[in-house]
Amino acid sequence: MSGRRRPRRRSLEARLSVALGAIALVVLVLAAVAVDALFGRLQQRQLEALVGSEAERVAGLVRSGTLGERLLAGDQAALRLQFVGEDGVVRLPDPSEAVLPFAALPTRLVADDGVPYLVAARPWALPSGALLGSVRVALDLREAESSRARLRTSLMLVGVAAALASTLLALIVLRRSLAPLRGFAQQASSLDPAEPRLAPYRGPDDEVGTLADALERALAAIRARQRAERDALAEIAHEFAGPLTVVAGELRALVRQRPDDERLQTARAAAAELLHAARDLRTLARGELDRTLELEVIDVGPVARSVAREYPGVAVHVEAGDRRVVAEPERVRQVVRNLLRNAVQACGDATRVSLAVVPTADAVRIDVRDDGPGLSPETIGRVFERYVSGRAGGSGIGLAVVRRVVESYGGQVSVRSTQGSTVFTATFPAFHTHVDHGAGGH
Amino acid sequence: MSRRRVLLVEDDQRLRALIERELVGAGYHVDAVATGGDALTRVVDGDVDLVLLDLNLPDVDGMEVAERIRRDGNDVPIVMVTARGDVDSRVDGLYAGASDYLVKPFEVSELLARVHVRLREHGATGVLTCGEVTLDTATGCVRVGERSLHLAPREAELLRLLLAYRGKVFAVTDLERRLYGAAPPASNTVEVYVSQVRRRLASLGAPDLIVTIRGRGYVVP
Numbered sequence: 001m002s003g004r005r006r007p008r009r010r011s012l013e014a015r016l017s018v019a020l021g022a023i024a025l026v027v028l029v030l031a032a033v034a035v036d037a038l039f040g041r042l043q044q045r046q047l048e049a050l051v052g053s054e055a056e057r058v059a060g061l062v063r064s065g066t067l068g069e070r071l072l073a074g075d076q077a078a079l080r081l082q083f084v085g086e087d088g089v090v091r092l093p094d095p096s097e098a099v100l101p102f103a104a105l106p107t108r109l110v111a112d113d114g115v116p117y118l119v120a121a122r123p124w125a126l127p128s129g130a131l132l133g134s135v136r137v138a139l140d141l142r143e144a145e146s147s148r149a150r151l152r153t154s155l156m157l158v159g160v161a162a163a164l165a166s167t168l169l170a171l172i173v174l175r176r177s178l179a180p181l182r183g184f185a186q187q188a189s190s191l192d193p194a195e196p197r198l199a200p201y202r203g204p205d206d207e208v209g210t211l212a213d214a215l216e217r218a219l220a221a222i223r224a225r226q227r228a229e230r231d232a233l234a235e236i237a238h239e240f241a242g243p244l245t246v247v248a249g250e251l252r253a254l255v256r257q258r259p260d261d262e263r264l265q266t267a268r269a270a271a272a273e274l275l276h277a278a279r280d281l282r283t284l285a286r287g288e289l290d291r292t293l294e295l296e297v298i299d300v301g302p303v304a305r306s307v308a309r310e311y312p313g314v315a316v317h318v319e320a321g322d323r324r325v326v327a328e329p330e331r332v333r334q335v336v337r338n339l340l341r342n343a344v345q346a347c348g349d350a351t352r353v354s355l356a357v358v359p360t361a362d363a364v365r366i367d368v369r370d371d372g373p374g375l376s377p378e379t380i381g382r383v384f385e386r387y388v389s390g391r392a393g394g395s396g397i398g399l400a401v402v403r404r405v406v407e408s409y410g411g412q413v414s415v416r417s418t419q420g421s422t423v424f425t426a427t428f429p430a431f432h433t434h435v436d437h438g439a440g441g442h
Numbered sequence: 443m444s445r446r447r448v449l450l451v452e453d454d455q456r457l458r459a460l461i462e463r464e465l466v467g468a469g470y471h472v473d474a475v476a477t478g479g480d481a482l483t484r485v486v487d488g489d490v491d492l493v494l495l496d497l498n499l500p501d502v503d504g505m506e507v508a509e510r511i512r513r514d515g516n517d518v519p520i521v522m523v524t525a526r527g528d529v530d531s532r533v534d535g536l537y538a539g540a541s542d543y544l545v546k547p548f549e550v551s552e553l554l555a556r557v558h559v560r561l562r563e564h565g566a567t568g569v570l571t572c573g574e575v576t577l578d579t580a581t582g583c584v585r586v587g588e589r590s591l592h593l594a595p596r597e598a599e600l601l602r603l604l605l606a607y608r609g610k611v612f613a614v615t616d617l618e619r620r621l622y623g624a625a626p627p628a629s630n631t632v633e634v635y636v637s638q639v640r641r642r643l644a645s646l647g648a649p650d651l652i653v654t655i656r657g658r659g660y661v662v663p
Contacts, residue, residue: 238525240547241525241545241546241547242454242456242457242525242546242547243456244546244547245457245460245546245547245548245550246454246456246457246460248547248549248550249460249461249464249549249550250460252549252550252551253460253463253464253550272549275547275548275549278547279547282545294542294543294610295610295611295655295658295659296609296610296611296661297609297611297655297661297663298609324663326611326655326658330552431663434655434656434658435653435654435655435656436654436655436656
């Protein structure tokens, strides 16, 4: 049952939301890159226009002879202006300055010290028309580029944050919409194999609703099939009932007449076995245990002793105390008988089987121990299931009946098995747990 | 005591022969018939202490037979025998007035035990005892040690049932049917009777004789 499910599965929610987050991240990063590129081109064009127009303007001023103190527009410290002679020497503002390169169109360059700048040049002409050289304008791009870098960083940060946020949101939304699936899984893992049924699904008619419908239809089909099987079982048991009663009864009478005939005794024991098997089938058939009417307050001790007499050699130990339970006596007998039969079949010898009735605080425990080969770990968990036979020679009915009967009375069944010692235990709630003291009237 | 008469109604000849032989062997006088019609005739003729009734009869359904017996006011114990093991038929059987119910296949020894118990309980008159408590069913006088008092007839019948079927858990509906027959009383009448009997028993010093089993009914354990 397990084994295949390890290693620990990862949650679908987590995987889906991480995937969604990753997709969001990629999309946002791509968007950020695109925005950055667009912004960069726009910025470049604007700055080029600025540098170009500045060079043009200065050249124009010089040409028209209205050379003032302030050649450069505004107060842009980032802009530098040079008048370079035909010989390539800076004439203004300072001949010692490194000469700016000539560029007919605005061009981005990087200075030796790593500072990026944009440069543009125009002819340096006097009002007379004499050409003296070129007017060169340079714009320091550090400011612009760092603001672009800042924009890029913020875009990235926003992108990552948005991706994280979308992961979280996806997780929450998925968690909510997948909750019914978790519910199904939980119900499925605790499904009663005898009556598989899911709680009705009350949710939107979406994919989950479709799944719920499909599951319910499948389970309904299984239930119908099981019902048909049980009906067939009941029908078979019904057919056997009359003849079996006659066979067992007549053999019983014959054994009384000829008590020394071993073959008759064998036949009689076999008939009794058949009779009990038919009853077990009936018990597993539909409805038999749903309501018991003939409840009695009975001491489990004498009942267990009388059943044990059917298996001569079984050691019986009945502990003192209040061993009363509320049940149909025949049901308790059926439980004890099936546990004993199972044990005797497993080890092949009634003298290697022991039966104990132990009253505990709130229950009466019936322990049946045998020293036959133990149960394998694979079968031990399923040994109370219908048609699952733990050991050779079992039909897989007896223990299923034990569990159905015991659980119908609110009791429990369990089994412990080691090599050479197997103990089946059935508990019935003690009589006093059924007593309603509130209605005691005193 | 004269031999008790059991009316056996069973259409399966083999079963009828077996059960008749066993009952006779156990000391009962047995009338064995195969049909519901014959059964009703015998009951009307009287002198039957217990009816062992198969549900699956060729002419009149066993349930119907039980109902007719009860309708005539006859409270003879009826033990129903059937191969139908499902709950519905058990409920129907008990409502039709059966005292007990045996599902095939069964061991003849079980059947004898049931017949024995039902006959004993039905005839449980005279003085019934449980520990210190005694009930004289003839007078309705209940006694605990030195103290005693008289119960009203229905109270006495209630206590008689619980003492006669000691250990059996009586559902409220079951008690209603046994105390009132086919005309059930107002819904909580039985509960009222039970608490009255309890109060009377408490006044005598036996408050815990009748125990309530949660969701099931009452019992003298």
